[in-house]
Amino acid sequence: MEPSYSNVGNQKGLEASIAKGNSIMFTKAQIDQLADELDQQSDDSRLQLIATDLGVNWANQTNGIAPFKKRAATLIEYLNAQIPTRAGEFLEMLRMRGNARLQAVAKELMVPTYFSPTGDPHDAIMLGRTAFIARPDLRLRIRDFTTSLSIYTTHMLVVRGGAPGGKSYTWEYLKHLALSTAGAQPLRHRLKGKGEAYTPRYLFEDVFRLLDLDVSALPSLTDDPQLARIDALLATFKGKVVGLTRRSWLVIDDLNEPTVTPSVREAAFAIAQAAEELKPQGLWVALLGYNESIADPELRFIAQDDAEYPVPTFVAEHLQALSDSGPNPLKMNRATEIADLLFKKYGATLDKAAMSNLTSAVEQMGEKLRQGQQP
Secondary structure, three states: OOOOOOOHHHHHHHHHHOOOOOOOOOOHHHHHHHHHHHHHHOOHHHHHHHHHHOOOOHHHHHOOOOOHHHHHHHHHHHHHOOOOOOHHHHHHHHHHHOOHHHHHHHHHHHOOOEEOOOOOHHHOOEEOOEEOOOOHHHHHHOHHHHOOOOOOOOOEEEEEOOOOOOOOOHHHHHHHHHHHHHOOEEEEEEOOOOOOOOOHHHHHHHHHHHOOOOHHHOOOOOOOOOOOOOHHHHHHHHHHHOOOOOOEEEEEEOOOOOOOOHHHHHHHHHHHHHHHHHOOOOEEEEEEOOOOOOOOHHHOOOEEEEOOOOOHHHHHHHHHHHHHOOOOOOOHHHHHHHHHHHHHHHOOOOOHHHHHHHHHHHHHHHHHHHOOOOO
């Protein structure tokens, strides 16, 4: 019978089980990759020594299995399915004892990567060790950025939301997709902490530097730093970005910060609007925290998303999906119980600090569930 976590004592038991871990869990594709590499770079005697030193009876595990590649895969699957998983121990053995190629593969697999239940990068729920939960609308609408094969698809994304609401958190997801699907360089420009003395001209200069454009090309205005006047700056920007050859995703973040002046916010919007108007082959622009209404009918097809921190239901689905990738899957009612308890610990109304702590707790719990451990 499963224990209940409805009382205080059991709640402490669950909280104690949420401890930071860093174990590695192989996906099926990684198991296949490792088996292929071992088939080419190793042999029975060397792999048997590794198995023996890991306390695994090689003969029992591989009895009746003829091809060496299949025997290697069987050993990896066995270690991967242990609770907690022993995949990391196996990689460490390869890193110490393998030839140069196996050492390189082991080091690569030791680096955290994204995890998607479907294999599609758009559906990733772990970005390295960072959880990215829910956001179904963003996942759908961002495909115009990642599969932009037409000159008519949008080059502009606007993410709205109050604080805290996961807007800046969106950066991690955009960075992941830029690199994994679009072959683009993700570039983030944060406005937080710039202060009210930060002008539109400063913004254009910073954007030029990020895009590796010649800052000296920006005109000197006679009334500089006139805050509201950006026409000349914008015209220069348009003239330069059409020649970009490197594919870049420019993310302008923190537009909802109180210290960001309206004129800087307008300048950021103008930069994104220029990318949408020209659709240059090398530039896509995302605005995070731009909460103003957009009435221009020419922008009706841009990608827009309202960021919200996930509710317990979304967290439960996230935890169940992670456990499904491990050797000891959760039932949904159990995942819901764990999610509800995590939220209860940090209160009904999440401020920024509570949201950060809750996110860390979800990440730690998810890592344990992937290893087959349950509270």
